[in-house]
Amino acid sequence: MKKIYILDTNVLIHDPLSFTKFDDNTVIIPISVIEELDAFKNHGDERGRSARIVSRKLDSYRTNGKLNTGVKTEHGGTLIVELDREQVLPREFKLVEMDNRILNNAFWHVQKKHNTVLITKDINLRIKAEAVGLVAQDYEAGKVNVDELYSGIVSETVSSETVDKFYKDHVITSPAKDLSPNEFVVLRAADDLKKSAIGRVDPSDVTKIRALNPEPAPWGIRPLNKEQRCAMDLLMDDSVKLVTLLGAAGTGKTLITLVCGLQKSVEENVYRKLIICRPIVPVGKDIGFIPGTKEEKLSTWMGAIYDNLEFIMDKRHQESAMEKFEYLLQNEKIEIASVTHIRGRSLPKQYMIVDDAQNLTPHEIKTILSRAGDGTKVVVTGDPYQIDNLYLDIASNGLTYIVDRMRGEKLYGHVSFTKTERSELAALVAEKM
Structure with a gap:
């Protein structure tokens, strides 16, 4: 009817x-x-x-x-x-x-x-x-079944011989079916719980699982758990043009994304610049008009980004961390912008980070991703349980929409973070509250 x-x-x-x-x-x-x-x-x-x-x-x-x-x-x-x-x-x-x-x-x-x-x-x-x-x-078009949301990492029980063969040959035939390109597989030995290995599904042949690249340490930052290790493998791989990282506060998704972006754009010069953007959505009551230049206005909303960048700079340049940070900003190797300033631009050969994407609609995230020019890598991060936009929820935001729609694409990779590494207090809050 x-x-x-x-x-x-x-x-x-x-x-x-x-x-x-x-x-x-x-x-x-x-x-x-x-x-x-x-x-x-x-x-x-x-x-x-x-x-x-x-x-x-x-x-x-x-x-x-x-x-x-x-x-x-x-x-x-x-x-x-x-x-x-x-x-x-x-x-x-x-x-x-x-x-x-x-x-x-x-x-x-x-x-x-x-x-x-x-x-x-x-x-x-x-x-x-x-x-x-x-x-x-509610408007249901574009909503995602959160219970079936792609995590990017699966575990498979195999024989000890299979694990040994994987370490020797760095590649095995996948023990599972229906795996997605760039999906990570944790191989666990059935007869020895301490024996395991992590591989990644070959995007050109999903029947093969290949060993990860040697563990990176961009700007002195090393992964603290398997999820961060897997994420870094995607972030440092120039053939993976779109990466999504989903996780609660304190899991390290923003930090490792920034440090890999700095490595690729500042150290290796694979990309012209590192561009970081996030939506401007106030938490609680809006503080209203903010005076100053665009950069001064954005500093109010980009506090988390600046905090992480200062931490990274301090690790690498202990004597002159802030001077190095200002130098990179002034020489346009790093650009910090709101998503509003991205619209209408074409961004070729850049390492682009979209943070707090859970506060974007599917239409907005599509608009932003369409800005990516030739040779650009885009990393989208966020926590779908921390939404400040009044008309979005865990099933209808831009972040989960991408994860649901892009699964299976050769140029795409995803990791869901579950372990908080910020501090014992942050981990306790994430677990209990």
Whole structure:
């Protein structure tokens, strides 16, 4: 049975083409949503960009008919831009609020016995809809099944002879099926629990597991556990163009990513520069306008990046750590930017790190990755359990979206971190809280 889907503004901001993804059903965009998009269109952030994309796409549909009576979409559905209806909600719902106007439109269709569903990423609006007997759902397109999320590392029990052969030949035929390119395999001897080895699935032949490259120590930093060891193997491999690292705070994902980026761009000059970006999403109340230059403004949001870079510099240049750091910034071997400043650029032959990617939408992360030019390597890191964006969750953010979609690609590798190495306190907090 066909349905009427009524979309909230936050759905269109999350995915500007969401109204094209409801097959042959009817999609209604209330006029109050258009008004909210109009208020956002001049913003320089991703919200403004999404609003402009929606407006252009809706305008293109006007050539097919009138939006107020319904226009056919590519999938056989109908798209309608609808004016406000007379109030049918209980009087305690004041229609001066945008959410209530959207809710009223949806409830009007329910009163007319239409099979209506309100689509919104606003939890409270879904609760209000439930209170008046209206079916309301989150926007599900692009959501990931977190329980089946790719970890990048598997364990296989094999004979002691197989482990010995792997150490001797540095390659064996995979004991498991359905492994992905660049997936790591921990080989454990069945008759000797202390005997094990780690290999990586050959991206050109997934039936083969090859030994890792010799353990690196970029800028004097060595891996502290097998997950960091595996991650470094991907980060130092120029043939792996996209790497995702997922883990809780203190697991070392940002530190080892930075140190490998410095090694490749500053020491080996494989890449022109190391560029580090992250979304600007405040935790708690926003502190408002920040005076100063772009660099001074960004320093407020990039504290974690600066802390890690100073630690790395201190390891390598104990006498002049800060001077070396400033030198690299001034000579543009290191660039620190917000994701907003990346949009519209082309970035060839650069080592690009996108930190805190759990606060990006799938659409935003796609936009950022499309900036990568020829010879560029992109590393995306984050913790899907530490999301500050109000309309994202563990199943709908850009980080888990990449992990789910890119698995199986030869140019891609992933590692999920589970062990905290920052301190005993940080490990205890990660475990208990």
